[in-house]
Amino acid sequence: MIEAQSLFSLPTHLPFSEHFDPKVPPWEWVPKIAEALAGFDFLEKDSARQVPAGLIVEGEVFIHPTVKLPPYAVIQGPAWIGPNTEIRPGAFIRGNVIVGESCTLGNSCEYKNCLLMDKVESAHFNYVGDSILGTGAHLGAGVIVANLRLDRDLVPVMTSEGRVQTELKKLGAMIGDYAEVGCNAVLQPGSILGKRSMVTSALPFGGHLPEATIATGSYSIKKIPRR
16 A cells, blocks of 8 residues: 655654654545644744734634745634745635645645645645645646545545545545646546656646656546436
């Protein structure tokens, strides 16, 4: 079975290591995000901060003093935002979000129940839900990380051993270290991208992309069965 450590390593500066076992399947990290934040002492760690007048901060939120804050955005806790990260205008951080060092959270992007490790770039018009993004992962403009099946059934994943049921109704993507996703691509629920893999622009991708490979894909039309 694929292990989380084959895709990414939790940065040592993040204070949540006990919650993320490197030897479990990577999708098991997604429910641990809320657990990790629930155990964090926000009152002790977060000091009084000055925020721009148009920036709305609600709930339990830690923002490192070096974070570059925008003139307007919404941050809803619980959330932990690491050092030297840039949050751009119009970002919506919607609870249970952990962000590492030197990340870019872009304009008009939405983040919900996700873990972004160091140097993650998500700069323009992205949706990231119920997902894990490894160090150096990059989402091009308009990339959508889908987290809910159209039939709203439980999300399975594809691995080298075959199809595995995760028992999760909402599951986005598990994106390995330094993986690249091109502009306007859509990652289907339960997608797994190996380290240094690439998904080309405007591609709807689902399944498992092995390490250091590129998905160019082909488009096909299938008849939707009657319900």
